[in-house]
Amino acid sequence: MNLQISTPQTQLVQRLSATPRGARLARRLTASSLASWGYPYDGEPTETAQLLVAELAANAVTHGRVAGRDFELRLAHLPEENTLRIEVSDPRGDRPLRILRAAPGDVHGRGLIVVEALARTWGVRERVVGKTVWAEIPLTPERRGGSGTP
Numbered sequence: 001m002n003l004q005i006s007t008p009q010t011q012l013v014q015r016l017s018a019t020p021r022g023a024r025l026a027r028r029l030t031a032s033s034l035a036s037w038g039y040p041y042d043g044e045p046t047e048t049a050q051l052l053v054a055e056l057a058a059n060a061v062t063h064g065r066v067a068g069r070d071f072e073l074r075l076a077h078l079p080e081e082n083t084l085r086i087e088v089s090d091p092r093g094d095r096p097l098r099i100l101r102a103a104p105g106d107v108h109g110r111g112l113i114v115v116e117a118l119a120r121t122w123g124v125r126e127r128v129v130g131k132t133v134w135a136e137i138p139l140t141p142e143r144r145g146g147s148g149t150p
Contacts, residue, residue: 010037010077015070016057018090023057026073026088034084037077045139048118049075049084052135055114056088064090064130082139083120091130 012033016022030053034046053073060071074087115122119135 010079012073012075014073016073018061018065018069018071020061022071023054023061026057027054029073030075030086033075039139045084045137048137049086052086052115052118052137053088055112056086056133056135059112059133060088060090064092066091077139083136084139085134085136087132087134089127089130089132093126093130 012029014026014029016026027050030049031041031046034043034049035041039045057071057073064071069091071091072087072089074085074089076085076087077083078085115133115135118137120137122133122135124131124133
């Protein structure tokens with residue numbers, strides 16, 4: 001296991017097997033990383049981050065898999081922006097990312113719609129080998145309205 005944690009921009013970088021087990025581990029690493037940075041396991045930022053990582057890792061394992069190649073999870077806590085940046089990279093660069101609009105009875109096809117709904121911003125960038133899908137979320141609940149109530 002190649003685990004790197006650095007500060008002051010605290011981050012985690014981990015290569016994981018492109019299997020359902022690797023995707024599950026990515027979600028667990030996300031929760032434990034956020035807990036070590038002071039965000040509780042049952043807090044909204046941790047739950048949102050786990051959902052995003054679950055969707056992005058599932059896509060990497062399902063659609064970005066190349067036999068014998070891992071996918072990479074990168075989490076960066078950007079304290080100056082109070083933001084978490086999530087990046088999931090896979091070795092598959094020959095398949096463009098598409099947001100599918102699933103029919104009501106479809107079992108698959110909603111992953112990037114979930115990412116779009118939960119992330120403050122997200123996108124895709126090419127790599128030398130493969131692609132990286134990234135998303136950013138705030139690490140404190142955003143206040144709604146002008147009344148000062150959450």
